[in-house]
Amino acid sequence: MTDIQHVSRPFVPPYLLERIASGGSQRLRECARHTLLADRQFRAREGAAHLPQGSSARGQVVRYIYSAGQRQELPGRLVRREGDEAESGDAAIDEAYHGLGATYRYFWEKHQRHSIDDRGMALQATVHFGRDYENAFWDGTQMVFGDGDGELFNRFTIALDIIAHELTHGVIQHEADLVYAHQAGALNESLSDVFGSLVKQYRLGQRVEEADWLIGAGLFTERVAGRALRSMADPGSAYDDPLLGRDPQPGHMRDFVETEDDNGGVHINSGIPNRAFHRLAMALGGHAWDVAGPLWYATLLDERLGRESDFTAFAELTLDNAGQRYGQGSREWTATRDAWRDVGVAVR
Amino acid sequence: MNAGTECQPPPLGISSRLSLRREGGIAHFPGLAQPRLVCCDRLGEAQRERLWQLLAEAARCAAAPMATDAVDRRRFHLAIEDAEGRCQWSVELDEQQMPGALLRLWRDHKPLSRG
Ligand SMILES: [Zn+2]
Numbered sequence: 001m002t003d004i005q006h007v008s009r010p011f012v013p014p015y016l017l018e019r020i021a022s023g024g025s026q027r028l029r030e031c032a033r034h035t036l037l038a039d040r041q042f043r044a045r046e047g048a049a050h051l052p053q054g055s056s057a058r059g060q061v062v063r064y065i066y067s068a069g070q071r072q073e074l075p076g077r078l079v080r081r082e083g084d085e086a087e088s089g090d091a092a093i094d095e096a097y098h099g100l101g102a103t104y105r106y107f108w109e110k111h112q113r114h115s116i117d118d119r120g121m122a123l124q125a126t127v128h129f130g131r132d133y134e135n136a137f138w139d140g141t142q143m144v145f146g147d148g149d150g151e152l153f154n155r156f157t158i159a160l161d162i163i164a165h166e167l168t169h170g171v172i173q174h175e176a177d178l179v180y181a182h183q184a185g186a187l188n189e190s191l192s193d194v195f196g197s198l199v200k201q202y203r204l205g206q207r208v209e210e211a212d213w214l215i216g217a218g219l220f221t222e223r224v225a226g227r228a229l230r231s232m233a234d235p236g237s238a239y240d241d242p243l244l245g246r247d248p249q250p251g252h253m254r255d256f257v258e259t260e261d262d263n264g265g266v267h268i269n270s271g272i273p274n275r276a277f278h279r280l281a282m283a284l285g286g287h288a289w290d291v292a293g294p295l296w297y298a299t300l301l302d303e304r305l306g307r308e309s310d311f312t313a314f315a316e317l318t319l320d321n322a323g324q325r326y327g328q329g330s331r332e333w334t335a336t337r338d339a340w341r342d343v344g345v346a347v348r
Numbered sequence: 349m350n351a352g353t354e355c356q357p358p359p360l361g362i363s364s365r366l367s368l369r370r371e372g373g374i375a376h377f378p379g380l381a382q383p384r385l386v387c388c389d390r391l392g393e394a395q396r397e398r399l400w401q402l403l404a405e406a407a408r409c410a411a412a413p414m415a416t417d418a419v420d421r422r423r424f425h426l427a428i429e430d431a432e433g434r435c436q437w438s439v440e441l442d443e444q445q446m447p448g449a450l451l452r453l454w455r456d457h458k459p460l461s462r463g
Contacts (some may be wrong), residue, residue, distance in 0.1 A: 171421045229374065244380060248378050
């Protein structure tokens, strides 16, 4: 459904002529500005050394929320920090603050993990990043959330699982550090979705059959024909919209998408391991954080999980961990094996 | 700022086409990832010159260091194609490095909104 109406559309963008008279000096100014911006970001990424004070008490979260004030600058201005209990009244700031808190609490209470690095690293997030910025990302040190364009996307802090998704990228970076391309990258993405969904389910106290298993529900405005960014239960069904196109996620290896787009399909093929996790959780029933979540967490921390692992390597390790915890042939072990077989990933 | 002449775009002729593609981000939206095309036959000479300057600027900005640990970020792929659709020149850059005017060009060339 490639709509290239714009090819034949009358095209007279005035800004192509803007400032042409001022020529080189303006170009140099522009480029210098962009280079400066990039440099600043590069410095900001030099490492967690530049993060503010973390938490020395295990079980105690330390959060810092900044506002970029619609500019593309990191981290921006500090607007809420740990212990500021009064709501700011700014939805993005308050959602980020509570979302980071809920994510910390899940990892601590369910996996005894003390923040992103398990050593109390400060949780830092910037909201109001850019103008009409319709994205959220992990920059290697902190989380960043745009306000959305209001046309297709709402603000990105609106969905707790999105906040948890970005924070989990930090956890992955400190553990398996899966390469962000092809199957390893799709595993990276899938793990962020899995823990994003787990954080949301835990926060809402949901049993597996009560959870929506969607990623990013609430992000789309009412103008979009879609429910969310992704569906873990039924990959490929999250949206089908004239502007966004159709959800491209497969839920089975026979539909695996070979592509160089999207870092080799990291946000596309993640549908396959996402669905395996959903299958396992549904087969076991109860709360997904009781058995399935800890199995995936143990596998993320497993030293045998290499940076370039593919789906099969990851699946084999989940099965091995299930065997170690519950015994080979146990209900949990069998359900894990069947979940992977259901999505076409060959395991023993 | 590395202004290597080898990364400079070729001159834009009347039959050149610029393809702008954005990819990455927290999800892959096939509709938004479609290349957006700017056909030079619809531009006057001064506009083509201005466009060329912007592409040269993009090439210089692309030389800045990239984030290695960043995930869910977006990137732009710019390419000049000849009349036969052959790629003559291309550059990839982080969205932060993208010159504002080219960003607006990408925005303005989105598929038309539904009626
Ligand atoms: Zn992600």
